[in-house]
Amino acid sequence: MAINLRVIRALGMRSIRQTFRRPQLIAPIVVFPTLLLAIQTGGAGAAVNLPGFPPVQSFLQFMLAGAMMQSLMLAGNSGGIALAVDIEMGFTDRLFTAPISRFTIVLGRLAGTAALGLFSSLWFLAIGLIFGAEIQSGVPGALIAIFLVTSAALAVGGIGAAIALRTGSASVVQGLFPLVLVVLFLSSAFFPENLMIQPAQTIAEYNPLSLIVNGIRSPMISGISASETLYAVLTITGIIVLGLGLSARALRHRLRAG
């Protein structure tokens, strides 16, 4: 058990180092969502005046949760790509022959993705503070947001890892990037669901990502809501279970198939 924890930590550190050493991996996770945040805040910011828009201090305050969501989804996609590259390069074979539990390979990669999620939550909170968006529920609210973003990154990372293990192809995982954006658009990430246009509105209302985004957003724009937080945690837990389950199956399949 102790060995496994050390391995997870080592692999986690490796995946973090990989990301931060290669600027072209950081860019989609941080730069692109920040750019989009800046553009959408300026471009659609007048939306706060729409009847039915939730009471917020500013559009930026509303959008931060969406930016964090975008960032963590891209981090999960990126982690999946990195794992697929490891598989293509044969690095995972080296790990498979080591005297460690095979699943630590997945957990190590996920630890890295979660760390990225943590980083991005801090990044956007800082941006919010710099540009005048207060966190309505103060420090406890910030901590909840950070916790939700980090665990959501873990959840999405699990799905990314499952796809990587199943397909073993970096370009397939990479090809899912546009799909990630589409799923994000069809949620409450960038706009309140009640103000979206049909059929996007209905899709967003049923999209589990909306529950997560609302959970992250609520402590920022208003008080901490027990129900929103609970829904978010349940959704994240569900995705984690799904992701880990699919990953375990894909791993077993890969090991058996060779």
Next chain:
Amino acid sequence: MPAIVVEGLERAFGEVRAVQGIDLEVAEGEIYGFLGPNGAGKTTTVRVLTTLLLPTGGRATVAGHDVVAEARAVRGSIGVALQEAALDPLMTGRELIRLQATLQGIPSEEGKRRADDLLERVDLAAAADRRVGTYSGGMQRRLDLAAALVHEPRVLFLDEPTTGLDPVSRKTIWEEVRGLNEEGTTVFLTTQYLEEADQLADRVGIIDDGKIVAKGTPESLKAEIGHPHIELHLAEGSVAQAEEICARIGKLLPPKDAKAVLVEVENGAADIPRVVRALDEAGIAVESLELVRPTLDDVFVEKTGYHLAEEIEEEAEKEPVEV
């Protein structure tokens, strides 16, 4: 007028001096072999002469035009087949040659006719309408060569044209190059293969670490190093006598083993009958006889202190003669 004149040519990449002041001249109608190991500066030199790179020192003219001041005129006079065959896998062979013809300013109908002729000439007519991505390495090189010829250039640059090819494809390219040269095309050829330089080139320049270490015809370069020697393997007990006889014909060299006699001869194969007759008259039985000539690798080792390449085709030209 020489086809290519290079004076004090230099090309540096930051700190790295790839070409460090070389001089050479290629006569019109000649095949010039530029021989050297990987990283010697061959490709860099070719890229400067074909106007793909600007020199950082010195000057060069190709077909009478300065490569810097009259770059466009140079491009109109040269055909180029680079080391990385610059082909598009999505195009067919025919499309590629026709595109090359258009690039050279050849009108469409004429370009079509020349493409057909060239494809026939390099034996790609059957594959002409297949995508280049499906061609073998040898086919790709032949196509590259055909494309380089579409505008009937005065000077042809071939950068390592047979690297990575099997021996049969290599011989095909050699035949093609000889044929072109017979028609009057000047050929500047870079290679890391001794045999290629030896077989094809009228004159050779050997480059190492950015500098030319030897220049001349293959024969004169080898002669500089030494004369050929005859290696005789004799029956037991006749070595001493044979040595005495051979010493009168040429200079004895240290033998490799107790049953061998090595004698350096000035006239190469022409001296073999003398040696054989002399030994025969003395009643000495020769088990085998080989004429060993110095190779360009020997020239290379002499000038640089190390052998040219791992894939040296044949260590030496050996002509085993069973007696």
Next chain:
Amino acid sequence: MDASAAVAARNPTWRTNLATIGALMVRAKNELLRVPGAAIPGVLAPTIFFLGLNGVFGALTQLKGFSTGSYESFIVPVSMLQGAGFTGAAAGVNLARDIEQGWLDRLLVSPAPRWVLLAGTVLAASARSLIPATLVLIVALALGASFPGLDGLLIAYFMVAAMAAVAACWASTLALHFKSQSAAPLMQAGMMALILTTTAYAPIALLQGWLKSVAQVNPVTQVIDAARQGFVGGVTWAETWPGLLALIGLLALLGTLALREMRRTAV
């Protein structure tokens, strides 16, 4: 080669140059037609973004200051121009790949002038950009966007083709400078930033903060407004000429940079 042919090679005629540009454009179509599925992301992406943007921000037209109640009509020109941006950037990525694989050398050792080689890449991108633009337009019209009229349509298409040329010049500059496909994200992101820091989402009066300031000076704002006019109202010369001027300026600037890089490949 005889002397007269060599002279011809030194001074290619306009006919030769046109033939070369045409041949390079013909080669460029292979990317679309001979690589299965390669065309799909580039052709679909603008339409997907259109659907996303419309679904998400469509309610903005309820605000005062919007000249139209139809967000589809408002953003369809943006999506068409985004498609132009993608297409131009993709042309740059292809050029970078051609450089990496040595294909560009073949073009560079030929007597074709450098501007002709660049024109082949740029004009191919312009032609290609009309495809995703048409798809977005059809989807938008199906969702209720107003038809811009023949004049509005022609202006929009012209803006799209010219914007693709601008994007191709930008991306080619990067490709020739970095000689590597790893510059691809910069090619795409640069165009995205240029096109979206404008009146893309909302009219200038409704833009907030820094974006408003940038949109006021960004020449692409004029391009978007010109392309948009038929969709949200009538077409006037007063709305059109600033967009044309902006495109001419951008092409002059980025075209010069790209040509400079093309001429410096030998350094």
